[in-house]
Amino acid sequence: MSETKQYHINDIFYSLQGEGFYTGTPAVFVRFAGCNLRCDFCDTDFSLKETLTAGQIVSRTLSLLPDTTSSSASYRPLLVLTGGEPALQADDSLLDSLHKAGFYITAETNGTHPLPEAIDWITCSPKYAPVILKRVNELKVVYRGQDVESYYQHIEARHYFLQPCDLSSVSNDNPTTLRDTLGYILLHPHWRLSLQTHKLLHIP
Numbered sequence: 035m036s037e038t039k040q041y042h043i044n045d046i047f048y049s050l051q052g053e054g055f056y057t058g059t060p061a062v063f064v065r066f067a068g069c070n071l072r073c074d075f076c077d078t079d080f081s082l083k084e085t086l087t088a089g090q091i092v093s094r095t096l097s098l099l100p101d102t103t104s105s106s107a108s109y110r111p112l113l114v115l116t117g118g119e120p121a122l123q124a125d126d127s128l129l130d131s132l133h134k135a136g137f138y139i140t141a142e143t144n145g146t147h148p149l150p151e152a153i154d155w156i157t158c159s160p161k162y163a164p165v166i167l168k169r170v171n172e173l174k175v176v177y178r179g180q181d182v183e184s185y186y187q188h189i190e191a192r193h194y195f196l197q198p199c200d201l202s203s204v205s206n207d208n209p210t211t212l213r214d215t216l217g218y219i220l221l222h223p224h225w226r227l228s229l230q231t232h233k234l235l236h237i238p
């Protein structure tokens with residue numbers, strides 16, 4: 035591990051995964067600062083808050099786990115690399131350190147940059163920019179009425195989720211509504227619904 039390398043971090047916290055396949059699962063989140071895209075609906079704070087070495091990140095993540103974690107030898111705590119865009123910073127050195135600490139590492143990416151192969155689970159959430167990833171574990175598309183079948187055809191995944199952009203409105207006037215997303219899924223049942231349950235629950 036290179037202890038001199040600094041990673042730009044926005045936040046490290048412990049909560050429940052709110053979206054997609056691992057919804058409801060306790061997880062440590064490492065939110066990287068910075069993103070290569072500027073989506074108009076983005077409500078994520080990915081500003082730079084601190085710079086940490088891999089060792090410091092591991093120490094921080096382990097300190098957040100409950101004491102009961104070590105009582106099960108087979109349990110691997112879930113860790114979510116997110117952002118911003120984690121592919122801009124996550125590297126083999128950091129992943130090796132987190133694996134040695136026992137974590138099962140997932141990453142949430144916009145798919146525009148390659149990710150290290152050592153990541154255990156990739157969730158790709160395409161935005162307006164071309165996706166270079168061809169195979170992921172989970173494809174999770176924020177549905178705004180766009181053509182999502184091109185993603186389905188060109189990105190191989192085990193799970194395909196559509197997620198409404200805005201849970202606050204169910205008006206038929208707004209193409210980003212929950213009702214429109216439900217309607218689309220009922221007509222195209224190879225998709226499943228993902229909700230941002232952390233927003234419904236008012237947790238981080």
Ligand code: SF4
Nearest residue numbers: 069071072073076118
């Ligand atoms: S890719 Fe994600 S983090 Fe980056 S601007 Fe878009 S919504 Fe925000």
